[in-house]
Amino acid sequence: TQLLEQSPQFLSIQEGENLTVYCNSSSVFSSLQWYRQEPGEGPVLLVTVVTGGEVKKLKRLTFQFGDARKDSSLHITAAQPGDTGLYLCAGNPGTYKYIFGTGTRLKVLA
């Protein structure tokens, strides 16, 4: 069974702080996605990374795919209360389906 472990599981920080969330696996993925989910809603895609070593930026969010395509990180600069939510990574092992990570619940305090 392929697993994607996310760390930390929970994170509570003050507005303006920086943070990094990690997504790790022993398996290789052809692509990896990051989603954000708010209470009572379904996950919404933030980004897809497909190349080992790839870095993508989305405003204050920076996503990196590991060189070996087994891990990824999400870095948020100057976090805001609007960043609060559940962050999920999802890896595609090369089939029609994605394997989802265990999730990181972020709370940004004003």
Added chain:
Amino acid sequence: NAGVTQTPKFRVLKTGQSMTLLCAQDMNHEYMYWYRQDPGMGLRLIHYSVGEGTTAKGEVPDGYNVSRLKKQNFLLGLESAAPSQTSVYFCASSLQGGTQYFGPGTRLTVL
């Protein structure tokens, strides 16, 4: 354009009862998925479909059945509900395995 919709939003069942969850998408997507989400476990794939009339098992298929009679609809059935099936169920669709668009979820409680 409603995207992905799910019916019902909430449901409470007694052990042994049956029910069907309906997922509908209006984006003409080929692929559709059913996931369950439990605390600390992320999303786990139950069943998926790569086209009308086709279905396949995911990671946790036991106790569930699915049907994809029409391209826009994907039904998830529980024949005899158990307390272990208490969860939030999400449907998603995608165009040939790309970006997945999720519905708002169905919160199911089995007593």
